[in-house]
Amino acid sequence: MKTIKVIALLYAFLNFTYSQAQTIETRENLCGSYIQGVTASPEHSDENTNEPLPANKHTRFLGFDILEINDVPYLQVSAASMNSEILFIDVLISEDYAICGSGEFSIYNQPSERTTLQVVIPVKDIIGLDNSDPTLQIEVFSLNANNEFTSNMYNYDRQAFKSLITHSLTDTPHTPYALEVIHPSDQVGNYHHDPQKNNKVIYCALERYYDCDYSLLDFLDINNQYSGRFAFPIKGQFTVDAHIVNLLFREDLDTHNTIIPTDFGVWYPYNSFYELGASHQSAKAFLAPYFALTHFSHPQTGKYQTTISWDIPLQHGEFQGNNHFQRSHEIYWMMNFAFTTNDMGPKKRALTQGISQHQYTQANKTSFLSFTGIKYNKASQLALLPLIVN
Structure with missing residues (x-):
């Protein structure tokens, strides 16, 4: 699959007069001409470049979501970065650059601020833009104050992407992928235990207040002393339209x-x-015991499906690092699931049907799904909320 490369295209839309520092920008899709069937010009593809750009560990793709804007479903693609003055997002669909956008962020006096770019496009504009390739290719470019470019490229699961946009056109009451997040979630009311939820996930870092969903007091060490760490239970599940062979952790990649x-x-x-x-020391050894895969077939279509579920208790949901207890901050809550899928279904069944071990292994595909709770996503179909530290 060719690398997405539309820097020249995006520069035509940029204004390099930096304004006061911003933390988030939302842009409409800039690739409308490609959606109308115009082929990308040769200079925008990587066949004409020499060396790949270096990766940036402080830049992250945040996933897709569906938003309702004036009763019209929009696909949203998001990415965030540290120390970036310009951020770009490109998504390649059906050999064309179907989604792209750019945002400008001044980092004057705030050299470490996280900045976020969201690009939105009407769902109807991308319906039908599909091919046989199992992955979407996504590239996130960033440009820092020293005019240095970095590029993070990702392979995203096309079937899950298709399921997301297809769901937005149906009247089914459940969230896409049947996503259910039990923890962290909005647990309590907004005033004196009012049963009405406040549409926020609040973590109280210093003491328990009336509107805390989680608190530092919930997580004490064996001596009943404050651990000084950020911790809460993590539990939920979702379903994908594929047979998942196994989850992939840091050690697998x-x-x-x-x-x-x-x-x-x-x-x-x-x-x-x-x-x-x-x-x-080993992400796989730590995380894997808390996950379960449930395989089944769709009752109407007969297609393979898998439910991924996870249940990490409070005492093991501890995030290491400093600066967790900065108060009154919005935190992005991120869930990422990498996996191997196989269209042949369970290996044992495939082998009994004359498929060789080599053929089965060759049919394995790897991809991932990202879900992110962002303040600006409160109207999203995935309905993930950010964490707020008080």
């Missing part, structure tokens, strides 16, 4: 892989993100 490993993360505006598994 190369360091420069285009797949983001399975993990849970928190990301403050003023420091790098922290991930739960990455803070342990």
Whole structure:
């Protein structure tokens, strides 16, 4: 699959007069001409470039979501970065650049601020833009104050992407992927235990107040002393339209892989993100016991489906690192799930049907799904909320 490369296209839309520092920008899709069937010009593809751009560990793809804007469903693609003055997002669909956008962020006097770019496009504009390739290719570019470019490229699961946009056109009452997040979630009311939820996930870092969903007091060490760490239970599940062979963790992937490993993360505006598994010597050894895969077939279509569920108790939901208790900050809550899928279904069944071990292995595909709770996503169909530290 060719690398997405539309820097020249995006520069035509940029105004390099930096304004006061911003933390988030929302842009309409800039690739409308490609959606109308115009073929990308040769200079925008990587066949004409010499060396790949270096990756940036402080830049992260945040996933897709569906928003309702004036009763019209829009697809939203998001990415965030530290120390970036310009951020770009490109998504390649059906050999064309179907989604792209750019945002400008001044980092004057705020050299470590997280900045976020969201690009929206009407769902109807991308219906039918599909092919046989199992992955979407996504590239996130960033430009820092020294005019240095970096590029993070990802392979995203096309079937899950298709399920997301297809769901937005139906009247089914459940959320896409039947996503259910039990923890962290809005647990209590907004005033004196009012049963009416306040549409926020609040973590009280210093003491328990009346509107805390989670609190530092919930997590004490064996001597009943404050651990000084950020911790809460993590529990939920969702379903994908595929047979998942196994989940992929940090140890299962190369360091420069285009797949983001399975993990849970928190990301403050003023420091790098922290991930739960990455803070342990072996993310796989720590996380894998808390996951379960349930395989079944869709009752109407007969297609393979898998439910991924996780249940990490409070005493193990501890995020390492400093600066967790900066008060009155919005935190991005991130869930990432990397996996191997196989269209042949369960291996044992495939082998009994004359499929060889080699043929089955060759049919394995790797991809991932990202879900992120962002303040500006309160109207989203995935309905994930950010964490708020008080």
